[in-house]
Amino acid sequence: MLLRYVGRRLLLMFPVAIGVTLLVFFSIHMVPGSPAYTFLGPHATKTAVAAFNQEWGLNRPVPVQYWFFLDRLFHGDLGESLFYQSSVAQLVLTRLPVTLSLLVGGALLSVVIAIPLAAISAVKSGTIIDQIIRFASTAGLGMPSFWIGTTLIIIFGLVFPLFPVGGYGTGFWGHVDAMFLPCLTIAISISPQLLRSLRTSLIDVLGSDYVAFARAKGTNARTILLKYGFRNAAIAAVSVLGINIGFLVGGTVVIENVFALPGLGQLMITSILDRDFPIVQGITLIFSVVVILTYLATDVTYALLDPRVRL
Amino acid sequence: MSDLELDFDLTPSVVRKRQLRRPPTTLIVGGSIIGVIIVLAIFAPLVTSYNPTTINLLQTLQGPSAAHWLGTDQLGRDIWTRLVYGARTDLSVAFIAVLAPFAIGTVLGAFAGYLGGWLDNVIMRVADVVVAFPFYVLVILLVFLLGPGTSSIYIAITVVSWISYARIIRGSTLVVKNQEYVLAAQLEGFSTLRIILRHILPNVISQAIVFAMADIVNDILAIVTLGYLGLGIPPPAPDWGEMMASGQQFLTTHWELSTIPGIAVVITGLGLSLFGDGLNELMGRN
Numbered sequence: 146m147l148l149r150y151v152g153r154r155l156l157l158m159f160p161v162a163i164g165v166t167l168l169v170f171f172s173i174h175m176v177p178g179s180p181a182y183t184f185l186g187p188h189a190t191k192t193a194v195a196a197f198n199q200e201w202g203l204n205r206p207v208p209v210q211y212w213f214f215l216d217r218l219f220h221g222d223l224g225e226s227l228f229y230q231s232s233v234a235q236l237v238l239t240r241l242p243v244t245l246s247l248l249v250g251g252a253l254l255s256v257v258i259a260i261p262l263a264a265i266s267a268v269k270s271g272t273i274i275d276q277i278i279r280f281a282s283t284a285g286l287g288m289p290s291f292w293i294g295t296t297l298i299i300i301f302g303l304v305f306p307l308f309p310v311g312g313y314g315t316g317f318w319g320h321v322d323a324m325f326l327p328c329l330t331i332a333i334s335i336s337p338q339l340l341r342s343l344r345t346s347l348i349d350v351l352g353s354d355y356v357a358f359a360r361a362k363g364t365n366a367r368t369i370l371l372k373y374g375f376r377n378a379a380i381a382a383v384s385v386l387g388i389n390i391g392f393l394v395g396g397t398v399v400i401e402n403v404f405a406l407p408g409l410g411q412l413m414i415t416s417i418l419d420r421d422f423p424i425v426q427g428i429t430l431i432f433s434v435v436v437i438l439t440y441l442a443t444d445v446t447y448a449l450l451d452p453r454v455r456l
Numbered sequence: 457m458s459d460l461e462l463d464f465d466l467t468p469s470v471v472r473k474r475q476l477r478r479p480p481t482t483l484i485v486g487g488s489i490i491g492v493i494i495v496l497a498i499f500a501p502l503v504t505s506y507n508p509t510t511i512n513l514l515q516t517l518q519g520p521s522a523a524h525w526l527g528t529d530q531l532g533r534d535i536w537t538r539l540v541y542g543a544r545t546d547l548s549v550a551f552i553a554v555l556a557p558f559a560i561g562t563v564l565g566a567f568a569g570y571l572g573g574w575l576d577n578v579i580m581r582v583a584d585v586v587v588a589f590p591f592y593v594l595v596i597l598l599v600f601l602l603g604p605g606t607s608s609i610y611i612a613i614t615v616v617s618w619i620s621y622a623r624i625i626r627g628s629t630l631v632v633k634n635q636e637y638v639l640a641a642q643l644e645g646f647s648t649l650r651i652i653l654r655h656i657l658p659n660v661i662s663q664a665i666v667f668a669m670a671d672i673v674n675d676i677l678a679i680v681t682l683g684y685l686g687l688g689i690p691p692p693a694p695d696w697g698e699m700m701a702s703g704q705q706f707l708t709t710h711w712e713l714s715t716i717p718g719i720a721v722v723i724t725g726l727g728l729s730l731f732g733d734g735l736n737e738l739m740g741r742n
């Protein structure tokens with residue numbers, strides 16, 4: 146049943162995947178002027194330009210170019226870096242774990258922050274505590290994630306030196322130690338969104354007929370919150386995180402640069418500054434694959450959590 | 457009996473007038489914050505006597521004083537001045553950046569929702585593809601491909617953010633198009649364009665306007681983030697993102713350099729978010 150559901154979702158993603166490859170492929174054609182001179186520099190030799198055009202197939206008709214692009218893609222070939230003596234696929238693979246752990250750690254931490262605060266805010270709705278939490282989450286909506294990171298570095302790196310402020314650390318616990326502040330930064334920057342929708346959905350649930358019935362039966366408030374409130378809150382959290390996955394993944398690009406983490410985002414920005422087009426193109430593609438797969442995971446989790454969704 | 461009499465008094469127009477007398481607190485507070493910032497930005501030359509780009513290497517990294525309220529940066533420029541002129545740059549870019557996605561998304565969303573069929577399919581599939589890219593990744597890629605500069609920022613933000621407007625407007629158009637007044641307009645034989653412009657849009661646009669407030673916050677964040685990554689508004693124009701980025705080199709000795717512009721962004725974002733929440737409440741009442 147679940148497998149059939151996943152299969153159907155995968156099938157629906159096929160047109161999106163085609164669109165993504167089209168956009169990534171055509172991105173090189175959006176560069177004003179000649180891409181070869183843009184990326185190799187204005188003083189590039191004729192042979193280097195010819196080699197670049199050959200490598201990227203720019204001297205062939207566009208549909209043929211796209212076909213070659215797809216063909217190479219299916220063989221796991223994302224091209225060669227112009228700057229590093231390495232294939233893009235290899236560079237991307239070595240850096241993917243850093244970005245994925247940042248993503249997962251940030252998402253988990255945001256749930257840990259948002260659910261209790263949303264529960265307090267919803268249960269004490271209208272009180273001063275609720276007002277404070279709501280004000281803080283509204284203020285949080287306008288905080289640039291890199292500024293949150295910098296502020297955390299000032300607080301936990303300089304004033305109270307508790308955590309490392311840059312790098313990836315060595316060994317498992319070294320990684321955990323080094324990733325805490327970056328994950329916290331991501332968590333703080335997406336928590337306001339999560340908190341606001343969780344609060345609304347919890348208030349809806351607590352005001353619903355079935356909660357009124359449970360109260361009338363004499364079920365105590367704690368059980369109601371844990372049994373009815375959190376199951377629904379979890380469903381809402383999954384869908385809010387799912388909708389914001391694009392922001393979350395994009396946020397890692399910025400945060401990796403704040404904390405000097407050797408992930409995909411940092412590679413993307415340095416490659417942009419080096420004008421290393423193949424890497425930028427490859428990373429854009431990988432990021433969209435991550436987003437598409439997360440949408441799938443969100444749908445499946447949602448279906449598993451909410452019995453009303455038919456598989 | 458008295459209750460009944462009261463009910464007769466409360467005609468919809470009376471209720472509406474009473475409610476309009478008390479706008480939501482969030483709307484007032486948010487509006488005031490934004491108002492003050494906009495006034496400061498517009499009258500920047502009157503608020504400060506310094507030039508935001510004049511370098512004074514004899515007075516670098518000074519603390520707050522009577523001459524420099526918030527001190528000076530690593531090039532001796534007055535921080536308060538750069539903050540006020542930075543508001544000018546960032547707010548005007550953000551407010552302009554929201555216009556094209558708003559217009560394009562609203563029109564496409566209304567047509568997709570009203571006409572349905574292949575047009576709806578094409579627009580929504582394109583939206584699915586754009587959404588498959590992380591927001592910042594696509595914006596950074598586009599700015600990289602088009603070259604840094606304000607026009608690249610406008611294009612990148614437009615490409616990415618028309619989708620939210622299109623989805624919001626399409627959703628409410630699907631509801632509104634089955635209302636009796638739309639069916640009546642169809643029976644009158646009005647053209648599709650007229651029905652969409654005169655009958656559909658006025659009833660669905662308020663949600664897009666509320667969303668636009670949240671979207672301006674996103675655009676400000678995107679602009680300062682691009683500035684932080686060195687892909688934003690080109691120097692020496694004062695930009696909060698660039699201020700925070702260059703302040704980061706002095707984090708151990710002068711942390712205020714990157715903290716102050718951040719606080720400016722947070723206050724601006726807070727004002728716009730509160731204003732948006734208030735607007736939402738106001739529209740909900742009506």
